[in-house]
Amino acid sequence: PWYESLCNITSCELPALQDLRNIQIENLVVRSIDSSTNTLTMGARFRNTANFRQPFPIIELRFTDLDNQLVSIHEYHPVEYLPDALRTIADMPVGQPVQISVDLADPGANAINYELTFKPYPATTN
Numbered sequence: 001p002w003y004e005s006l007c008n009i010t011s012c013e014l015p016a017l018q019d020l021r022n023i024q025i026e027n028l029v030v031r032s033i034d035s036s037t038n039t040l041t042m043g044a045r046f047r048n049t050a051n052f053r054q055p056f057p058i059i060e061l062r063f064t065d066l067d068n069q070l071v072s073i074h075e076y077h078p079v080e081y082l083p084d085a086l087r088t089i090a091d092m093p094v095g096q097p098v099q100i101s102v103d104l105a106d107p108g109a110n111a112i113n114y115e116l117t118f119k120p121y122p123a124t125t126n
Contacts, residue, residue, distance in 0.1 A: 016053075042104060060075050062116075
């Protein structure tokens with residue numbers, strides 16, 4: 001708050017607050033849409049549990065084999081995964097669930113496990 005007050009007077013800009021540890025995945029499902037087209041859909045719900053709004057993150061979906069060796073990585077920027085209704089919102093609201101769905105190419109039969117992680121997205125300034 002002190003920096004915000006100072007920037008209001010001096011016309012400086014503060015970077016948006018971002019703490020990926022406070023984005024919690026509540027539901028993640030990857031399933032086949034159509035085996036003939038080798039297409040999967042990834043559905044997820046996550047929530048910003050921080051006490052401040054923060055930029056939507058980059059989402060990284062990793063597939064590994066039985067030996068936990070990397071098979072495939074898919075990375076999605078907010079404009080690629082957010083539903084149309086949320087694309088005009090600059091930051092994730094506090095405590096509100098965000099539901100997404102993304103179609104992707106099937107990484108193959110060796111891709112047994114999957115994991116969703118968040119990476120920082122270049123933030124807008126306040």
